[in-house]
Amino acid sequence: MKIYMMAGLLAAAIIPAPLVAKEAKPPSVKQLANNCKKDGNACIAAAQALLSDNSTPKNFTEGVRLATIGCEQYKLADACLIGGKALISSNVPENLDKGVAMTNKICTMSAPDRCIQANQIYLDSNAKQKTLSFWYGGSNHHSDVYRPLKALCEQGNAAACKANGDVFYLKNTVNDGAAYQTNMLAIQSYRSACDKSDAYSCSRLVELYSNDIPKQRVTPDLQSARAFAAKACTLGQKQHCNNATSVAGSSANEIDASLPYQEQMLVAELALRNGKTKMALDALNRMAAEKRDEANYRLGILYLTGDAGVKANRSTGYYYLEQSGYPEAALLRAKLAVQDNDATAYNKYMDKAYWAGSKEAEVWWLNKQRAYLDAAEARSKRMIADARENDRQKAAYEAELINRAMNNYYQPRDKEPMVCGLFREGGGMVNKCLSRDYYTKKYGG
Numbered sequence: 001m002k003i004y005m006m007a008g009l010l011a012a013a014i015i016p017a018p019l020v021a022k023e024a025k026p027p028s029v030k031q032l033a034n035n036c037k038k039d040g041n042a043c044i045a046a047a048q049a050l051l052s053d054n055s056t057p058k059n060f061t062e063g064v065r066l067a068t069i070g071c072e073q074y075k076l077a078d079a080c081l082i083g084g085k086a087l088i089s090s091n092v093p094e095n096l097d098k099g100v101a102m103t104n105k106i107c108t109m110s111a112p113d114r115c116i117q118a119n120q121i122y123l124d125s126n127a128k129q130k131t132l133s134f135w136y137g138g139s140n141h142h143s144d145v146y147r148p149l150k151a152l153c154e155q156g157n158a159a160a161c162k163a164n165g166d167v168f169y170l171k172n173t174v175n176d177g178a179a180y181q182t183n184m185l186a187i188q189s190y191r192s193a194c195d196k197s198d199a200y201s202c203s204r205l206v207e208l209y210s211n212d213i214p215k216q217r218v219t220p221d222l223q224s225a226r227a228f229a230a231k232a233c234t235l236g237q238k239q240h241c242n243n244a245t246s247v248a249g250s251s252a253n254e255i256d257a258s259l260p261y262q263e264q265m266l267v268a269e270l271a272l273r274n275g276k277t278k279m280a281l282d283a284l285n286r287m288a289a290e291k292r293d294e295a296n297y298r299l300g301i302l303y304l305t306g307d308a309g310v311k312a313n314r315s316t317g318y319y320y321l322e323q324s325g326y327p328e329a330a331l332l333r334a335k336l337a338v339q340d341n342d343a344t345a346y347n348k349y350m351d352k353a354y355w356a357g358s359k360e361a362e363v364w365w366l367n368k369q370r371a372y373l374d375a376a377e378a379r380s381k382r383m384i385a386d387a388r389e390n391d392r393q394k395a396a397y398e399a400e401l402i403n404r405a406m407n408n409y410y411q412p413r414d415k416e417p418m419v420c421g422l423f424r425e426g427g428g429m430v431n432k433c434l435s436r437d438y439y440t441k442k443y444g445g
Contacts, residue, residue: 036066040074043067044082051086060086071102077111085121107148112157119149119163153192161193162201169204183208194228199235202228206240223256227263230270255283265294272308281310288320296324300332322349327358334361402431 027035032046043066050063064086070079080102087099103118149167152160168186187208193201209225229240255267264283271280281302287295300320306312321333330353337345353361402422420433434442 033062033066036069040070040076040079043070043074044076044079047079047082051082060090068102071105075109077106077109077114080106080109081114081118081121084118088121104148107152112152112160115148115152116159116163119167123166150189153189156196158193158196158198158201161189161196162198165189165193165201165204169208194231197231197235199232199237202232202235203237203240206232223259224263227259227266230263230266233270234266254279257283257286261287261292265298268298272302275309277309280308288323291323293325293329296320297326297329300324300329304336325356327353327356327361330356331358331361 027042027045029046029049032042032049035042036046047063047067047070050059050066064083067079067083067086070076071083084099084103084106087095087102090099100122103121106118107115149160149164153164165186165188168182168189187205190201190204190208194205205228206225209221209228232240255264255271257264259267264287268280268283271277271283281299284295284299284302288299297320300317302308302310302317303313303320304317318333318336321329321336324330330349334346334349334353337343337349350361350364354365417436418433419436419439420431422429422431423434424430425432
């Protein structure tokens with residue numbers, strides 16, 4: 001027993017304990033800075049560490065240098081963002097140009113989200129206020145920021161349109177000329193964003209056109225303010241709903257016909273929601289008479305469904321749908337034709353929906369064309385088969401005639417014996433019958 005215990009102790013002394021892997025230490029800022037020469041992400045990590053408010057020690061110059069390498073050499077948007085933010089936020093006038101230039105590079109790197117973030121850095125800093133004093137001078141940072149955001153906005157990016165509006169939106173300033181010029185540019189961008197259903201931008205337009213902002217120097221336009229309030233309300237900005245339904249005109253029971261068409265449609269929709277059915281129907285009928293597709297479609301829906309207190313009338317609903325050029329109107333009319341068991345109307349309105357641009361009707365139309373081509377191909381194959389059969393039968397018939405002629409099948413029964421067959425005559429072969437006597441004399445048979 002003692003021998004075994006000693007052996008166990010000896011084995012324990014000889015066999016080493018299992019090794020425990022040590023956690024690798026993260027690279028130091030110095031190591032990251034050295035790796036920046038061959039790795040752009042190392043530049044970002046080092047710059048972020050050096051420029052962070054919590055970093056110890058903080059080295060602004062080295063951090064910006066490394067961020068610049070990541071931005072210019074490796075074309076990394078995050079590096080441009082870090083360096084640009086540091087420069088713009090430094091409150092050093094000479095760094096402002098460098099910071100704006102660096103953040104503007106982001107907008108050429110196919111990184112729209114980062115481009116908009118860069119713009120927000122500009123807005124959140126003191127840079128915007130600094131540039132106001134020399135708006136008419138040689139340096140114009142608003143234009144520097146405006147150009148890339150404008151390009152993104154024109155490509156359909158609503159967030160870029162909104163951000164660009166924010167660049168120019170000035171709430172209070174003593175510089176009347178700058179206030180007017182910048183706020184008019186803000187209106188252009190906010191309108192683009194509002195058209196893309198950005199509620200914030202619609203709200204900004206209400207403020208600008210209502211002249212609720214002191215010293216903004218934009219000519220008040222209450223009709224436009226109400227129209228944008230209507231859209232803001234439909235997008236969830238409830239604070240604008242009361243303003244939206246207070247339509248222009250001496251009476252609160254009509255919608256101002258001088259408003260742009262789309263704005264009249266918005267106010268009419270809000271009137272329906274607020275129980276002002278007659279006011280909405282009067283405006284919709286007026287616009288429908290002007291061949292406005294959206295108004296006809298909306299009236300068609302109202303009369304089919306009986307919504308908003310409108311008395312349902314199927315035939316009236318059909319009429320308005322048929323007057324509209326909207327693909328959705330034609331498509332809905334076709335589907336209703338199915339309920340009516342009217343195949344002719346179904347095909348008519350599906351065809352109309354296709355030509356109006358409906359994707360659903362396009363699938364139907366392509367299937368219809370495919371079925372037509374398949375039927376035409378089947379007819380063609382049948383015609384070819386029939387022609388071949390006719391040729392076969394004709395050839396068989398002609399062969400039978402020759403065969404009968406060669407075997408004297410056509411000999412008259414009540415006259416002298418005849419010999420029928422093919423005979424050479426006039427340089428060709430002729431199918432004819434000869435009397436036995438004539439044949440014997442001529443051919444000796």
